[in-house]
Amino acid sequence: MVINGEPHGPQKATTTCQLHLRHFSDGETITVEPFRAAAFGVVKDLVVDRGAFDRIIAAGGYVSAPTGAAPEAHATPVPKRNADRAFTAAACIGCGACVAACPNGSASLFLGAKITHLGELPQGQPERSDRVIRMVKTHDAEGFGGCTNTGECAVACPKEIPLDVISQLNRDYLAAVTHRR
Amino acid sequence: MASYSDYIVGAPLVDTAAPDGPIETRWERRRFGVKLVNPANKRKMKVIVVGTGLAGGSAAATLAELGYQVSSFCYQDSPRRAHSIAAQGGINAAKNYRGDGDSIHRLFYDTVKGGDFRSRESNVHRLAEISVQIIDQCVAQGVPFAREYGGLLDTRSFGGAQVSRTFYARGQTGQQLLLGAYQALERQIDAGGVTMYSRHEMLELIVVDGRARGIVARDLVTGETRSHLADAVVLASGGYGNVFYLSTNAKGCNVTASWRAHRKGALFANPCYTQIHPTCIPVSGDHQSKLTLMSESLRNDGRVWVPQKAGDSRAPRDIPEAERDYFLERQYPAFGNLVPRDIASRAAKNVCDAGRGVGPTGLGVYLDFADAIGRLGRPAVAAKYGNLFQMYQRITGEDPYEVPMRIFPAVHYTMGGLWVDYDLQSSIPGLFVVGEANFSDHGANRLGASALMQGLADGYFVLPNTIGDYLARGVEPVAADAPEVREAEAAVAGRVEKLLSIDGDRTVDSFHRELGHLMWDHCGMERTAEGLHKALERIPELRREFWQSVKVPGSAATLNQSLEKAGRVADFLELGELMCLDALHREESCGGHFRAESQTEDHEAARKDDEFSYVAAWEFTGQGSAPVLHKEDLHFEYVTPSQRSYK
Numbered sequence A: 001m002v003i004n005g006e007p008h009g010p011q012k013a014t015t016t017c018q019l020h021l022r023h024f025s026d027g028e029t030i031t032v033e034p035f036r037a038a039a040f041g042v043v044k045d046l047v048v049d050r051g052a053f054d055r056i057i058a059a060g061g062y063v064s065a066p067t068g069a070a071p072e073a074h075a076t077p078v079p080k081r082n083a084d085r086a087f088t089a090a091a092c093i094g095c096g097a098c099v100a101a102c103p104n105g106s107a108s109l110f111l112g113a114k115i116t117h118l119g120e121l122p123q124g125q126p127e128r129s130d131r132v133i134r135m136v137k138t139h140d141a142e143g144f145g146g147c148t149n150t151g152e153c154a155v156a157c158p159k160e161i162p163l164d165v166i167s168q169l170n171r172d173y174l175a176a177v178t179h180r181r
Numbered sequence B: 001m002a003s004y005s006d007y008i009v010g011a012p013l014v015d016t017a018a019p020d021g022p023i024e025t026r027w028e029r030r031r032f033g034v035k036l037v038n039p040a041n042k043r044k045m046k047v048i049v050v051g052t053g054l055a056g057g058s059a060a061a062t063l064a065e066l067g068y069q070v071s072s073f074c075y076q077d078s079p080r081r082a083h084s085i086a087a088q089g090g091i092n093a094a095k096n097y098r099g100d101g102d103s104i105h106r107l108f109y110d111t112v113k114g115g116d117f118r119s120r121e122s123n124v125h126r127l128a129e130i131s132v133q134i135i136d137q138c139v140a141q142g143v144p145f146a147r148e149y150g151g152l153l154d155t156r157s158f159g160g161a162q163v164s165r166t167f168y169a170r171g172q173t174g175q176q177l178l179l180g181a182y183q184a185l186e187r188q189i190d191a192g193g194v195t196m197y198s199r200h201e202m203l204e205l206i207v208v209d210g211r212a213r214g215i216v217a218r219d220l221v222t223g224e225t226r227s228h229l230a231d232a233v234v235l236a237s238g239g240y241g242n243v244f245y246l247s248t249n250a251k252g253c254n255v256t257a258s259w260r261a262h263r264k265g266a267l268f269a270n271p272c273y274t275q276i277h278p279t280c281i282p283v284s285g286d287h288q289s290k291l292t293l294m295s296e297s298l299r300n301d302g303r304v305w306v307p308q309k310a311g312d313s314r315a316p317r318d319i320p321e322a323e324r325d326y327f328l329e330r331q332y333p334a335f336g337n338l339v340p341r342d343i344a345s346r347a348a349k350n351v352c353d354a355g356r357g358v359g360p361t362g363l364g365v366y367l368d369f370a371d372a373i374g375r376l377g378r379p380a381v382a383a384k385y386g387n388l389f390q391m392y393q394r395i396t397g398e399d400p401y402e403v404p405m406r407i408f409p410a411v412h413y414t415m416g417g418l419w420v421d422y423d424l425q426s427s428i429p430g431l432f433v434v435g436e437a438n439f440s441d442h443g444a445n446r447l448g449a450s451a452l453m454q455g456l457a458d459g460y461f462v463l464p465n466t467i468g469d470y471l472a473r474g475v476e477p478v479a480a481d482a483p484e485v486r487e488a489e490a491a492v493a494g495r496v497e498k499l500l501s502i503d504g505d506r507t508v509d510s511f512h513r514e515l516g517h518l519m520w521d522h523c524g525m526e527r528t529a530e531g532l533h534k535a536l537e538r539i540p541e542l543r544r545e546f547w548q549s550v551k552v553p554g555s556a557a558t559l560n561q562s563l564e565k566a567g568r569v570a571d572f573l574e575l576g577e578l579m580c581l582d583a584l585h586r587e588e589s590c591g592g593h594f595r596a597e598s599q600t601e602d603h604e605a606a607r608k609d610d611e612f613s614y615v616a617a618w619e620f621t622g623q624g625s626a627p628v629l630h631k632e633d634l635h636f637e638y639v640t641p642s643q644r645s646y647k
């Protein structure tokens, strides 16, 4: 939720449920609100509907790897640099703070995180262009706004997803649409 | 009316559907023996999967890939928020990538021994076999496991293992594995193979002609309850550790799905087998409603100690080496700080009982990294445990680089659960149970990093094969207005109405807290006949008081979290009693079940294989009537039961 105007409150890299009251002064008034965004309907009180996030993932945020068909795990080494970057992006918990913090209600940080996670890995390559095109399309159709690089999302993100996942998203998208033409 | 401690011994369970013969080929032979469903028929068959954790998410995705029509349920707002997400430490697999002597047989052996010889050899061997496929599967999905500089997968040793077989993704292994399963599930939702019902809670099982045919679920947003019918039902609803009120489980974890099935005839096996995890952050006060686990991987480098003198209140750094007791290293020189969880927890309890506990409540022991920091340097320790140290500091306000952590055992996992055969089918035909919700593979104590393995083995690889055998034999259609369906719907509506209409003066939480205290005191780390009798007297009273004086505010027709909680606590109030009865009847100590009356001279658990080498599967016979105990004898052909020794 939004605490004193900030998604997840004042502590850096901390979600609401990890935030302790000792970070506020005695007698202080604390304002709490739901995550507000055009694409997140309020269900009741502080509860919002983040179902749009699931639908964005359903539109391609996966590697098609039906059960049982997997090759031996060590058949494809992944350079540590790529593995680490993929991991950093995969740490996204889908909380929606980035959307609530964004003046445009954009989910670019969330979307960029998944694009970067899968795009850094060899397993994610075959579907890379289709993935980004379909996911961006769903993102827009769900009513999330466009990114104008305000950077508010990365400040609010409790998992410290770096802003460069959005540049990655833009690069991948551009490459995919150019390639398709 | 039966006395609270009565039970009746019923017919033994003899058929577990496991093939016999050489253990290495049992699973292969069972898979070959399974009847296949024609692909055209699969499309017409409907399977309900309750739960979207590792077990349910992987099962639902795989069943849909095979062509079944799947309906998937979870009470969270998204399938990605199932409790599996909380798992930190890792997942075991017998890959032997380190060449350190690991093998399928060793993982099998360790797990049977770790479970204190109270699990089935056939099941455990299958689990060890499948473990290697799980890693392949997850890597193919893009799960970002930790890797070494050469690009290969990294492993570590974990929770009582002497080989390095635990794969991990920093401190977020559960989250990353769950996202893999969730993404596979979302792919199937998109493809139309799975219909997802988030924010829906199963409140009843529908049984028609003795077979599981559907569920009654409440839409938690609109409050609407309705039935969903299918050809088979899979429960993947997780564990019941929250019966203790305080546990490391998420607040929403509950037993309702399993308990409703139990009341409809599914046997509940070994309910008293619960795991108390040694490394949790100690309770800070009465207001607390949730405990935090610190990953067990910390025991790889942290040393556990307490002051030698009782009541020593000096700051830890002021206590000289010679006046400290590194009690795990002293008592278990071979395994030291890495002894299995049940042993580490009980040892901590014993030193605290002796007045040597630390921290404001005296219920804590130190986990000290000073040596590791001296040996490896602070940056190396930070690279391994940085996020855990941060988490500890966030919660306690203390810096573990400077002062030793304080830890204390807490309820963490439940080995007991619905009884299933080798095919993961419960005693109700057509009802399958996977993941922590079943009792199958961990015996009386689970080894670290084995729950994720079991959940994914069940969901990706076992159930999708075995359920076909049931479905291939044909299931008759059932009418939406069949009397059994109507009855189940009416039962749910009646219960909801009753909970809201009592309008008493005691909160749901206060009942839950009292139950939790009873369970922790009498059915926790150490159990005695005397204590269990006390709990067994009090729980039925408490349940009566609940149904007379609970206050549940709000209405049924909207999102009402008090109502959800009330239903769950009502079921815990019944489960708690069965757990105590099971603990009372099992007059031996094994794994996490420690009966004070049954210990060796040096206070280790004393098993009684002659009398208790069986699974205790309980049949519900009605509220207030004595349950029936069905015994499934355990046979050991490959690992000879011995007194576990970690010395």
Ligand SMILES: Cc1cc2nc3c(=O)[nH]c(=O)nc-3n(C[C@H](O)[C@H](O)[C@H](O)COP(=O)(O)OP(=O)(O)OC[C@H]3O[C@@H](n4cnc5c(N)ncnc54)[C@H](O)[C@@H]3O)c2cc1C
Pocket: B050, B051, B052, B053, B054, B055, B056, B073, B074, B075, B076, B079, B081, B082, B083, B084, B085, B086, B087, B088, B089, B090, B091, B173, B174, B200, B201, B202, B203, B236, B237, B238, B239, B248, B249, B250, B253, B254, B256, B257, B293, B412, B413, B434, B435, B436, B437, B448, B449, B450, B451, B452, B453, B455
């Ligand atoms: C803090 C913590 C750390 C852990 N770390 C490790 C580890 O490092 N390694 C390891 O191997 N194990 C670990 N475990 C254990 C392991 O995480 C769990 O046993 C496992 O994830 C359980 O998975 P599951 O799929 O069976 O159930 P869960 O993940 O609990 O999922 C249950 C699902 O059922 C649904 N559900 C439940 N009831 C209903 C209902 N009535 N109606 C509808 N839906 C319902 C829920 O919505 C949810 O989707 C840890 C556990 C905890 C608590």
Ligand code: SF4
Pocket: A091, A092, A093, A094, A095, A096, A097, A098, A099, A109, A110, A113, A153, A156, A157, A158, A159, A160, A161
């Ligand atoms: S990117 Fe960060 S803020 Fe956005 S959903 Fe993910 S974790 Fe939350």
